[in-house]
Amino acid sequence: MSHPPHKDYDGAKLGMWLFLFTELLLFGGMFLLYAVYLKRYPHEFAAGGKQLNWIMGSANTVILLTSSLCVAMSVTAIQRDEPRRAVALVAGTIICAAGFMTVKYFEWSAKIGHGIYPGSAHLKAGAPGESVFFSLYYMTTGIHGLHVLIGGALLGWIASRVNTGTVNAREFILLENGALYWHLVDLIWIFIFPLYYLVL
Amino acid sequence: MSEEQHIISYRKLAFVWVALLALTALTVGVTRVELGAYKVLAALAIACVKGGLVIAVFMHMKYEGRLLRWLLFLTLVTLAIFIGFTFFDVLYR
Numbered sequence: 628m629s630h631p632p633h634k635d636y637d638g639a640k641l642g643m644w645l646f647l648f649t650e651l652l653l654f655g656g657m658f659l660l661y662a663v664y665l666k667r668y669p670h671e672f673a674a675g676g677k678q679l680n681w682i683m684g685s686a687n688t689v690i691l692l693t694s695s696l697c698v699a700m701s702v703t704a705i706q707r708d709e710p711r712r713a714v715a716l717v718a719g720t721i722i723c724a725a726g727f728m729t730v731k732y733f734e735w736s737a738k739i740g741h742g743i744y745p746g747s748a749h750l751k752a753g754a755p756g757e758s759v760f761f762s763l764y765y766m767t768t769g770i771h772g773l774h775v776l777i778g779g780a781l782l783g784w785i786a787s788r789v790n791t792g793t794v795n796a797r798e799f800i801l802l803e804n805g806a807l808y809w810h811l812v813d814l815i816w817i818f819i820f821p822l823y824y825l826v827l
Numbered sequence: 828m829s830e831e832q833h834i835i836s837y838r839k840l841a842f843v844w845v846a847l848l849a850l851t852a853l854t855v856g857v858t859r860v861e862l863g864a865y866k867v868l869a870a871l872a873i874a875c876v877k878g879g880l881v882i883a884v885f886m887h888m889k890y891e892g893r894l895l896r897w898l899l900f901l902t903l904v905t906l907a908i909f910i911g912f913t914f915f916d917v918l919y920r
Contacts (some may be wrong), residue, residue, distance in 0.1 A: 644895055648902040662910065663917050681855070688851050696844040699835070700883040706834045734864045803887075810886045817877045820851075821870035825858035 636800050643659075643804040647811050650774075654815050657767045661822060664759050673757025675764070676827020678743070683734050684752050686826035687727050688816065694723030695813040698782065698806040708796035710789050720809060724779035731772055735765075764823055771819060774802040774812045833890040834880050843884045 665672050697744040701716035742749035743761055750758040785805045794801050854873045858866045884888040888899065 632866065633890065638848045641895065644898060648898065651902055655910065659910050659913055663913065666917055685851070685855055689878055692844060692847045695881065695885055698841055700837055702887075703837060703840065761878065773886060791916065802897055803842050807886055810881055813885075814878050814881050817881065818871075818874050821874050825854060826870045 634798075639804065640807075641799045646790070647807060650811055650815075651815050653766075654771075657763070657770070658818065658822070661763055661767070664763065665755070666785050668754075668756025668759060672760050673686075673827045674754075675760035676823060678738075679764070679824050679827075680734060680737075681783050681824040683730050684820050687730050688820050690726045690730070691813045692818050694720045694727070695810055697723065698809045702803055702806050704797070705779065705789065705794065705796060705802050708774045710795065714786050714789050716736045717782050717789070721779050721782055721786075724775050724807075727775055728772065729767070767819060767823070771812070771815055774815070778805075778809045778812050782809060833887065835884065835887065835890075839884065844882055847877055847880060850880075 643680055666798075675768050697716045697719040701713040701720070704713035738744065738761075745758075745762050746766055750761060751779075785794060785802050788801060850873050854870050857869045857873070860866075862869065875880065882899070
């Protein structure tokens with residue numbers, strides 16, 4: 628087969644955006660659950676929210692915003708035919724992702740250390756609204772964390788493709804779509820952060 | 828590949844990043860003072876502005892064609908409908 632590989636830049640981008648819209652609806656469902664249960668258990672949610680560490684939440688917000696800046700700059704770099712800079716910027720994003728997960732690790736292990744995890748004896752003995760709050764907290768930040776891990780791995784693979792030149796100034800849709808995925812991770816966190824760490 | 832590929836300058840991206848950090852500081856500040864229910868509203872309003880900046884500039888939506896913009900609009904309307912209609916039930920049951 629000697630056909631030139633089929634390329635469809637606009638189609639590839641449209642496909643990525645359609646996927647991102649389903650992701651928005653997925654997280655939208657979790658925010659809806661949060662809103663309904665906040666209405667039902669306002670006091671228990673307030674008590675739960677005060678146990679979350681807003682300083683760690685803020686640190687992770689700054690880390691994710693910075694990671695998003697790096698990956699957005701890497702798209703500019705590849706468009707301007709600066710592949711080395713693009714790789715360095717994606718590496719910066721991955722370092723931020725690792726930083727985010729490290730903070731998350733300390734946060735979760737402190738909570739679990741205090742006996743706060745889904746199905747724990749502590750939560751079973753407490754008010755039902757509190758266990759709902761922490762179940763939602765673990766589910767939402769857990770699925771978000773999974774997206775951080777997947778996004779980091781994806782960007783690592785894309786960076787290696789930039790390094791070998793398969794992704795370049797004429798053919799960069801892979802990096803652009805990877806960056807879009809990463810921005811979605813940031814976008815979701817922009818809403819998780821105030822809802823769980825600040826307003827309660 | 829589109830010929831009219833728009834390239835966003837590093838400067839502009841950095842500017843948006845600074846704006847996002849400033850808005851984050853504002854959210855933290857607003858929610859540390861006691862405003863009651865208004866702080867939820869204020870925090871969500873700021874989050875929407877931040878989300879808008881990320882989508883428009885970082886995700887290049889500002890420079891995309893009509894199709895993607897309409898699809899984004901459709902998604903947000905769908906979200907608003909399923910959150911809004913659920914609340915008709917939850918609030919006035």
